[in-house]
Amino acid sequence: MTNRSLSESIFIFLAFCTISLTATHPVAGQDATLLKVGDQEVPLNEFIYLVGKGATSEGNSMGLTREEFEENLALFINYKLKVVEAEAQGLHQTEEFEREFESFKENLKAPFLIKNSLEEGELRKAYSRMQEVIRASHILLRFPPNANTDDSIAVLKMALKLKEEIEQGVSINELAKEYSEDPSAQSNEGDLGYFSSLQMVQPFEDAAFMLQPGEVSDPVLTNFGYHIIQVTDRRPNPGQVKVSHILVRVDEEDPTSEDRARRKISDVYAEIQKPSTLWSDIVKNYSEDPATSQKGGELPWFSVGNMIPEFELAAFSLSEIGEVSPPIKTRYGYHILRLEDRKNLDSFEQLEPMIRSRILRDSRSSMIHTQELAIQKARYGFQENEPLVSLLESNLNSVSPSEFQSKIDELGEQSSVLFTAGGQEFMINDFLAFIAAEERRLPPNAQAFDVWFDRYSSKILSQLEEKDLAENNTEYQMLYKEYRDGILLFSLMNEEVWQKGIQDSVGQRQYFKENRENYQWKERAEALIVKVLDLNRVNEARTFLNGKTYSKELVNNFQTEIADQYPLAYQIESGLMEIPDQAVLSRMDKNLSYQEIEIDGHLHLVLTGEIFPAGSKEFEETRGIVIRDYQEYLDEQLIKKLRTKYPVEINETIKEEAFVALNQ
Incomplete structure (x- = not known):
């Protein structure tokens, strides 16, 4: 085989057949046989789908001329001849084909799955929210250790009481300083500064983005406890800034450090105002930030919510490149900032990888999984054996999976139906076999049965969805066949044409001798x-x-x-x-x-x-061109041989329907 992998080279085939990867919908209801290649019937739909994709990718909205149509049909027939021959040679049964096609299948099916549409919705929602930044204050009330129901109710009641006080005019910041159990509340009085999407835990973000300035949320439950949130401002996202800074540190353990730092930063600021002063020299001589002082004080690009609020507010207040801020105070000391550059929020396409990564790492991934399961269960008629599942929960959640078998034997439920889905019954023994074959561990403090039941039912439902996709989704079926046949065509061409053309030195010289007038x-x-x-x-x-x-x-x-x-x-x-x-x-x-x-x-x-x-020309003077021409000759000879080996019968009536369909 060639040193180029099939996954890299499959696109050579696609270009060869003037077929692109742009999604397009096949013409429905056109499954009549367009032609026969040997004994294999080829449906009209496949031809329309592939040629239609090629026309779409080239921006040709005017339809096909008769000549273009005939050229495409001839290419399509050649393509099908090669696929039939590849199957006759058993190339679809090789380990290499199976390995290559399996890797493609995962990518092919992904856009059609329920999970993908749910993820896409979350991606778009997150990017839509990124168009704004929100400033909010909050009060956090935590649960006591080992909290029981009464404890939870008491915390909720306290949260409701605080909400009522805020709505009656009491400052949320004063209440945060007194009641909030967020450690930062003593210094920031609950003010979180500005933030945008994906910078807070999901329930907090969802609640904040529902509020207008001045509005107060109901108690919001997160993993940290109950929050009361008040939004104080909403504004368009200012994008990103790049700044450089000078830092004069304050030593909290030295009572004289604050005064010295304040005097020093004032002197530095006065020095910067002199026309002859170079910013880089001032930074190098006076900044106490070792990470940036030798490179002009420059910091990486950052957006709202990535820096401490005081620093961020000063940075985004600068409007002109080169503008310098007055000294500002943060917990690190005193800073002077200079604006180096600024840019708008990146496009969705640029931010998509980052958004996807964050969504799949936070609680949204669990929410997407829950929604996916719910849709799959409804679609495939999932019915669990509720009495049995309850029995298993009470007996298996507190033991390790290695004990499941013995516990189930004790219960006498070895042959019971665990659930039905897609018109099939799934037994407890199937469930146990699934656990035995898996190597994943349980998350900490997990309920053993609940976790494994979720994993098993998820796998069965995903298999049913993929089966449904393969049997009932015409577009997926076409795309699946396109890639399968494309890999087969590449394998055949590689063996019969491309590698042979490169390696057959005797054939190259004979071809050169017979066609010397062309060189x-x-x-x-x-x-x-x-x-x-x-x-x-x-x-x-x-x-x-x-x-x-x-x-x-x-x-x-x-x-x-x-x-x-x-x-x-x-x-x-x-x-x-x-x-x-x-x-x-x-x-x-x-x-x-x-x-x-x-x-x-x-x-x-x-x-x-x-x-x-x-x-x-001598052979060595034109060897590269000879090899190219020899490969084209081998391809022509292959097609001639295949047309003899596999007679082609065209249904002229259906052919005319194809011409009409491609010109609608």
Whole structure:
């Protein structure tokens, strides 16, 4: 096989057949047989789907002429002949094919699955929310250790009481300082600054984005406890900024440090105002941030919610490149900021990988999984054996999976139906076999049966969805077949045409011998052509070349002695060139060894050597082109052989329907 993997080279096939990967819907209801290749019937739908994709990808909305239609049909027939031959050779049964196609199948089915549409919805929602930034304050009330129901109710009641006080006019920031169990509340009074989507846990984000400035949320439950949220501002997302900064640190353990830092930052700020001051020098001399002081104080690009609020507010308040902020105070000390650059929020396509990564790492992934299961259960008639599941929960949740079998034996439920889905029954023994075959561990503090039951039912429902997709989704069926047949075609072409054309040196020489008239040199000349780009330097080149004889040594000398001294003055071309195909040489006087020719407003100095008459090329002189032509010849011979081996019968009536369908 070739050193190029099938996954890389499948697209050669797609281009060969003028088929693109742009999604398009096949024409429904056209499953009549268009043609037969040997004993294999080929439906009209497949032809319309593939040719329709090629037309869509080329932006051809005007339909096909009769000539274009016939060309596409001929290509399609050749393609099907090769696929039939690949199957006859058993190429679809090789390990390499199975491995390659399995990797493709995962990517092919993904866009059609329920999970994908749910993920896409969350991606779009997150990006939509990113168009805004929100400023909010909150109060966090945590649950006591080992909290019981009464404890939870007490915390909820307290949260409701605080909400009521805020709505009656009490400042949320004052209440946060007194009641919030967020450790930062003592310093920020519950003010979280500005944030956007994916910067808070999901329930908190969902609640905040539902509020308008001034509104207060109901208690919001997260893994941290109950939150009361008040939004104080909403504004368009300002995008990203790049700033550099000067930092003067404050040592909290030294009571005199604050005053010294404040005086120092004031002196630095006064120094910056002097016209002769260089920012980079000031940063290097005075900044106490070791990570940035030697590189101009520059920080990476950041967006809202990525820096501490005071620093962020100052950075986004700068509007002009080079603008410097007054000194600001943060918990790290005193800063002076300079704006280096700013840009708008990136496009959805640019941010999609980041958004997807974050969504699949946070609680949204569990929510998507829950929604996926619910849709699958409804679609495939999932019915669990509720009494049995309850019995198993009470007996298996507190034991390890290795004990499931013995516990189930004790219960006498070895042959019971666990659930039904897709018209099939799934037994407890199937469930136990699934656990035995899996190598995944349980998450910490997990309820053993619940986790494994979810995993098993998820797998069964996913299998049912994939089966449904393969049997009932026409577009997926077409795409599936397109890739399968494409890999087969590539495998056949690689063995019968591409590699054979490269490796068969005897065949190459025989082909060259039989077609020698196609490999001819036109009249050629040894030449140095100097295109003069700077006419102020024409005399140096003219003096060097006039009266000389062409040689490779002279070309090298001209390069080193003249051209390298004035790299922008000349453009050089040299060597043995075919005269009719070279724009300058085609106009030269063959009786002169040195001449000057002007073309398109540029002067060319031309020095020629020996002139060779037209004649036949030697094999080694054109081997690459011969191999290409030999491969095309092998392809033509393969098609001829296959047309004899597999007679093609075309249903002319259905063919006309195809022409009409492709021109609608």
